[in-house]
Amino acid sequence: MTAVGDQDVRRPALPGGIGDSVTRREDLRLLEGNSSYLGDLRFADLAEAVFVRSEHAHARIRTISTAAARRHPGVLAVVTGPELAEWVSPLRIAPKIEGLQPMSMPPLATGRVRFHGDPVAIVVATDRYVAEDAAELVEVTYDPLPAAMDIRESLAGTAPLVDDSLPSNVLCDQRYVNGNPAAVIESAAQVIRVSFAQHRQTHGPLEPRGCVAVWDRSGQHLTCHTGTQVPAPYRTSMAARLGLPEHQVSVVCPDVGGSFGQKLVAYREDVAVAAVARQLGRPVRWREDRRENLLSALHAREDEVDLEVAFTAEGVVQAVRARLRSDFGAYAYFPGNYMLQVVGMMIPGPYRFQDFEYDLKVVLSNKTPAGPYRAPMAMCTWVTEGMMDAVAHALGKDPVEVRTLNLLSENELPYRSAAGQVYEHITPTTTFHRAVEAFGYEQARVEQAKARAEGRLVGIGVASVVEPTTYGSAFYKLAGIPGSGHEAALVRIAPSGAVSVSTGLMSTGQGYETMLSQVVSEGLGVPADTVHVLLGDTDVPPYGMGSRGSRGATAGGGVALLAARDLRDKVLRIAAHRIGTDAGLLTVSGGAIHRLGPDGSEPAGLTVADVAAIAYLDPTLLPPGVEPGLEILRAYDPPPMTFSNSVHLCRVEITPDRGAVRIGRYVIAEDAGRLINPLMVEGQLHGAVALGLAGALQEQVVYSPEGRNLTDSFRDYPLLALDEMVDELELVHCDTPNRRTPGGMKGMSEGGVMGGIAALTLAVQDALGTPVDQLPLTGERICELLDGRA
């Protein structure tokens, strides 16, 4: 594995190469309206699928009558859960993890429905309107059952059982201990308890889910057109569910209208559509509508954390005992500890304490299944920084002073955190001081005191983020979660000299086509705009784990860089042999071979295209031992974890009559490693912060006590609008390279969510002068807090 040398970081950006804020190549088609999202694809004889969904949170299915729907003109198929179960195997999530219960999920509900929106039957017709008509003709009779809607009741064993194959609703029960927190807490000078509860949210990509399944009867081959972040794992999963060998399934991704973690699995609906398309021998499309998306696509973030914190009279945190709880919904698409364990793992944040323990319980409920949502661990920063504020408050000290006492400095790295994570190549102290300085923290406190004296509710929030990214295979192994963290790339030069790259990544808006062209440009020495990028077709790229966990640049970009460099080396060996010199004396630049000289390089009279012609068409001119062709396939398994870090500071003012929050200045100091495209990195940061603020302020999935989802439209689930976004994010770049990853890259697209939630919430808490232990910070909630304070 190539370790990064300093030379990579110091080298100035080539035009179009790493470090250049080039505009995106994707923009051309997207701005012209020539994009091809799922709904834009055309197929002959395309049939449309819709799903009959449960209006109950929990009920026994007494009867399903499909006769009327089948008779409806234009209807091609109506398939219920029990029928589909004969063609499709259930999704079984049963990793051998101590404390984790195995679970199984049928493609459509059988016997019982378990949440409002649970799919009961699939209806396929020649037309979407007709399919919706027919879906209404499917008669389902239910015996309603009481619903499990409350974490506490499930923990106490008093809630209805969600999955009757399990002994209780507790899906996962794990512990972690480092040092001896019990003893430290016992003997500590001071101990406080702090609570945090985050509400249920959902991803809300503007393009809902969907797929088109095409079964080729003569070739016995299934092609799934779908917007997924993970084409290769999706194929593996789909083939397994349908009982097909993997080579009989292809996954082809069109443009994807956002995902944020939601399009990460082969959904039950996808599997049902594929199975029915295979039976019908006709292409079937499912285009999810918004109501379905809000009811039945993955939800997220319903987590609670309670802390006991021991600290010295100066404010040095000595030990932390945490209790983590999460509502996982009705079924498992992921192992139960998949998200919450990372919350526990990141509670130490950038702080020095070592005595730490957490116990983690994940419970099932009669709600929509939960999954990772951009920064699945997002809550941890609020918890950690809220703890620091609570310590400061208990001692009457300034929050910045208390943080400084506990903050790791760069010269203590590498540092094994209390949760066992090895931090290296991060800059917690540098970013902290630069953020505090850029914000003008001391002056801001003076102004705050003045405003308070006038009766105004002004607050300041500070949040240091350590962002885990690019989870390597070693992490999964250690965490007991099955899966790989590797990524693969194929970089090719065609006989004409045309360059192409493909990886297992799939973009859902991140601009990977541009990013990869920049990386290959640098690694190979060819102009970026000549690099063709091909993603999202499982028949072309090598098997990679796709896009998730902020791994695009480091894992995907990293492996493309490695492959491009190897290919450059091969080009140079061939060129050197041709010219009669040593490969070490040559380089590739701008698509041509250059001789390195004492005063720079000069053209060697040979282009990459010339070398390609030799490699493919005149192999006798190749040096001994060099194989024909110019294709390099590399796989790369990144370090267990690649951390980036940042510090957020914001100022808020609250209007007491309505509890409205106005965000004033917002400063971020960020260390995102070596930036491939600074413009795109900033764009990712903006989007992440907006998502964090939206979740903390206003987006909330609400269920009635009986389990009806009351937020099934964008009227009721209010995504953040343009006029609700903070005026400006002032960015301070503190980017330092990671010395283990190719190119020095770090991941970065989730930290903004983590910092956004924490900085905003703590600023509001500061303004109110009363603990905020429950999100979101709706006007109503803030008024309740104001009333409680008074």
Next chain:
Amino acid sequence: MKPPPFHYRKPEGLAEALELLAEPAAMALAGGQDLVPLLSSRKVRPSTVVDIGGLEPLRGISDEDGKVRIGALSRHRDLLDTQLVQHRLGLLHEAAGHIGHGAIRNRGTLGGSCASALPGAELPTALVALGASVCLVSAGGSRILPAGEFFGERATALAAGELIDGVTVPVPRDGTRWSFAEHTRRGAFKFPVVSVAVLRPPTAPSRVVVGGGAAGPVILEPGQAARLTGEYLADRLAFTDDPGAGRLYKARIARALIEHCLRTAEGTDTP
């Protein structure tokens, strides 16, 4: 989310429209900003959709003896663009400017807004404050109701087969001051939660109207509006609990808006 089957008729004249609307389960379609989403979610199932968009008698904004007659098909956009409304009915002009955003105002109509009468909707609140009358027509004849009577508890007075022809709004006396404010849900839609209109004639006490509850827009007692408790307002307006905004929170907002409007009515003058 596609509309269920229905018949569609686009009558040329009012008489034909009223005849069609007399059929059971017929519904009138104007700008469609409320109706089409309801059709798409299949929350309404008309047998026939009667597209009244071509009915000329329902158009136009005109001055009629100190009153302004506004045809039901006038769009929110038209209220904003018409000098007569801007100069004579500043309160209504202001209220129209609060509705959604341009793309909604370009389609939504005054008649549609009155017929839907969603809690908190801007125009009903303003019309009640202005003492407007709603003109209703049906195959059996026509009737005129004060806006305050038209917008009732959980429903309007619109009977089956009836159509809103338009509204007549008395022009406030010179020197009348007014104010309008609303609180909307978060997000892109600016869905109204509570709206408040205050009209303060030169020699009479302020008229304070609050919309947002199931009771429809309610006229509060002169002189008392500023002293009402949240609990009283919640009951009087019949505020309901919604996700993110419970009845007492809505009442709290209403109080804040009333105070705000009473204050600003001091400084806003209709020419």
Next chain:
Amino acid sequence: MTHAEGTHASSPDERELAFTANGAAVRVSTPVRKLLSDLLRDDLGLAALQLGCEDGVCGACTVLLDGEPVRACTMLAVQAEGREVATLEGLAGDPFLRDAKRAFSESHALHCGFCTSGILTTLVACDRAGCRSSEEALSELSGNLCRCTGYLNIRRAVRSLWTDDEEHPGTGGPRDTGESR
């Protein structure tokens, strides 16, 4: 549920529809219940507009109706009878749109692009309506959802389009309405 049978579900009413789409006369037979957004996308292949909510909230399906922005998902196709509809495809020659596209790319004001057609169409309408300032345009854009960008780069792009009001054709004209909320 027997309702559908009572209303001839098997053969929903069809209607001849004539309107102008991007300057071309269109004559098409359509089910009367079809949404304008579906007719434009599926029958006419004008697929730049996208369906994000079909509830009139997100703005991804914004088109111009007689020059004014409307949500194509909250209109029945038959309501377009005799009207002029323009989609992003049909606005391609608009010099303001060309500038807007360049500004959006340079400012990185789009990520997944799903909302972009609706946003650009709304901006063209602002320009044509004589929007005097970028702030007015941004106020209008607060009705268009974007989930990826966090809006800051959209604001940057829009502000760049209105910095040279005098030089920019179509802006700076009188405006009838104030839209401050």
